[in-house]
């Protein structure tokens with residue numbers, strides 16, 4: 001099956017809720033892309049936002065992972081799959097968006113505004129980066145994109161907002177294929 005078709009059908013058919021929130025995984029990723037568009041991000045970053053948690057679709061049951069206190073490493077699972085099809089500047093920020101969260105929580109203000117579910121998953125993801133890890137991460141080519149993705153991610157959990165539809169992103173997805 002064509003990968004774009006597969007992605008679109010997963011977005012439409014997967015009804016699982018984003019862990020601990022009141023939006024579905026699909027709605028969450030679409031909202032992240034909408035926020036990136038609103039902030040006039042480039043197409044690659046919009047596409048990265050749209051696919052950033054795609055690894056959850058590839059995992060059997062994400063809610064199980066939190067119940068069992070395991071982190072599914074969804075960013076790696078998504079990255080490994082998507083890099084076979086999409087350009088580097090789409091998939092690299094996806095790979096680093098969890099590290100970006102671990103970096104950003106070094107600022108107390110950022111930590112305080114995380115949702116409860118996000119605070120719980122932070123622990124499972126390894127907690128705050130230390131100084132050395134942070135310095136290392138700042139040197140990453142995709143540091144800025146990963147940080148921006150993570151910021152859109154955090155606010156993409158709203159209910160009752162006018163949503164775009166995954167099919168409206170079909171051309172964008174196609175334009176970022178390898």
Ligand SMILES: [Fe+2]
Nearest residue numbers: 028052053153
């Ligand atoms: Fe997310």
